Amino acid sequence: MMEFLFLLLPLAAATGWYSGRRSRGSEPQSRDHNPVYFKGLNLLLNEQPDKAIDVFIQLLEVDSETVETHLALGNLFRRRGEVDRAIRIHQNLIARPTLTKEQRAQALLELGQDYLRAGLFDRAEGLFDELVVQKLFQVEASRNLHFIYQQERDWEKCLLMAQRLESLGEPSLRVERAHYFCEQAQKARGTRDEGLAESLLKKALAADKNSVRATMLLGQLAMEQGDITVAYRHFARVESQDPNFIGEVIAPLSECSNRIGNRQVFRELLRHNAEKQGNVDAAMALADMVRIEQGDKAATEWMIHFLSNHPSLRGLEHLLSIHLKDAADEPAELLPILKELIARMLETSYGYRCGQCGFLARRLHWQCPGCKTWSSIKPVSFSDCQAPRGNGLIVDEI
Numbered sequence: 001m002m003e004f005l006f007l008l009l010p011l012a013a014a015t016g017w018y019s020g021r022r023s024r025g026s027e028p029q030s031r032d033h034n035p036v037y038f039k040g041l042n043l044l045l046n047e048q049p050d051k052a053i054d055v056f057i058q059l060l061e062v063d064s065e066t067v068e069t070h071l072a073l074g075n076l077f078r079r080r081g082e083v084d085r086a087i088r089i090h091q092n093l094i095a096r097p098t099l100t101k102e103q104r105a106q107a108l109l110e111l112g113q114d115y116l117r118a119g120l121f122d123r124a125e126g127l128f129d130e131l132v133v134q135k136l137f138q139v140e141a142s143r144n145l146h147f148i149y150q151q152e153r154d155w156e157k158c159l160l161m162a163q164r165l166e167s168l169g170e171p172s173l174r175v176e177r178a179h180y181f182c183e184q185a186q187k188a189r190g191t192r193d194e195g196l197a198e199s200l201l202k203k204a205l206a207a208d209k210n211s212v213r214a215t216m217l218l219g220q221l222a223m224e225q226g227d228i229t230v231a232y233r234h235f236a237r238v239e240s241q242d243p244n245f246i247g248e249v250i251a252p253l254s255e256c257s258n259r260i261g262n263r264q265v266f267r268e269l270l271r272h273n274a275e276k277q278g279n280v281d282a283a284m285a286l287a288d289m290v291r292i293e294q295g296d297k298a299a300t301e302w303m304i305h306f307l308s309n310h311p312s313l314r315g316l317e318h319l320l321s322i323h324l325k326d327a328a329d330e331p332a333e334l335l336p337i338l339k340e341l342i343a344r345m346l347e348t349s350y351g352y353r354c355g356q357c358g359f360l361a362r363r364l365h366w367q368c369p370g371c372k373t374w375s376s377i378k379p380v381s382f383s384d385c386q387a388p389r390g391n392g393l394i395v396d397e398i
């Protein structure tokens with residue numbers, strides 16, 4: 001609070017002196033004689049800095065010399081979370097007829113950001129729209145509109161805004177555009193419009209050929225339509241798009257594989273991901289297959305072989321569960337306790353992490369709830385992901 005007063009005090013004094021001089025013609029008026037300045041000073045001395053700031057702002061006349069100061073002040077207030085005060089300063093600025101077109105646009109942009117911060121999206125949207133129409137601060141205004149439409153889940157407008165930003169020279173938003181098509185496709189799927197959903201998902205893949213989400217949704221659509229061979233092909237493509245996500249498609253791949261009878265192909269896919277990528281989900285699924293086909297001993301041996309190269313808590317828990325079933329008649333005393341302990345440790349671990357901000361999650365989010373980046377959260381499959389204590393990371397508890 002005090003830093004504002006240090007900024008305002010000399011400015012207000014100068015303005016008070018200047019306005020006094022203007023009102024009295026050539027006879028200068030000392031700042032001590034300006035009653036408003038004196039009132040502000042009095043409030044300050046009485047330790048009422050809030051009121052003092054308002055008085056000094058009132059004193060600070062808007063002219064070409066002080067517009068920048070008003071903008072800087074408003075910006076500071078907003079950044080400190082004093083949004084009401086920032087709004088008052090910027091509204092006051094816009095009401096002045098003496099501003100140049102550029103200055104007014106700058107004030108509109110700042111006021112829009114104040115509204116955004118205050119959660120008044122409708123008002124903010126109106127101001128940013130005005131700037132876009134005027135072709136002033138187009139990139140900043142479009143970025144803010146892009147943010148607003150995402151919050152409002154208006155995917156059609158998000159797509160338009162992403163295209164506009166790209167045409168204005170902003171970095172590619174192809175990953176985001178793919179997610180907007182996926183969002184629309186999920187909506188279409190909800191209303192049983194499979195044809196529309198499919199065409200939207202193809203658009204998603206045209207925007208981002210590595211969109212795991214679009215491929216998974218295409219697989220789900222094909223399964224719903226009973227086209228299991230096509231579904232398998234879609235789910236299997238995830239491996240080439242991003243091997244981190246293979247664990248997400250193992251269950252549907254296994255189901256498809258059972259129904260179309262291509263167990264050998266599926267087994268090779270699992271082996272490749274387990275051995276080459278060190279993916280524990282693939283290793284556990286392969287262990288389950290081996291157990292059914294060759295028995296508990298072979299499955300145990302496979303898990304021990306995998307864990308010796310890629311140690312992991314989840315893998316160890318799986319090994320113990322196979323071994324405990326194997327030794328059901330006389331389990332070693334320690335083993336059930338060990339398994340219980342590992343299971344409890346796993347309960348407090350997180351399977352997904354945001355590569356941008358470190359957000360930890362128990363389930364897959366396509367948009368990070370922490371930093372709002374799309375496709376930044378990935379399964380942490382190569383090592384176990386335990387929430388570090390007391391480092392301030394945000395985690396989802398869903």
Ligand SMILES: [Zn+2]
Pocket residue numbers: 354355356357358359368369370371372373376
């Ligand atoms: Zn994040």
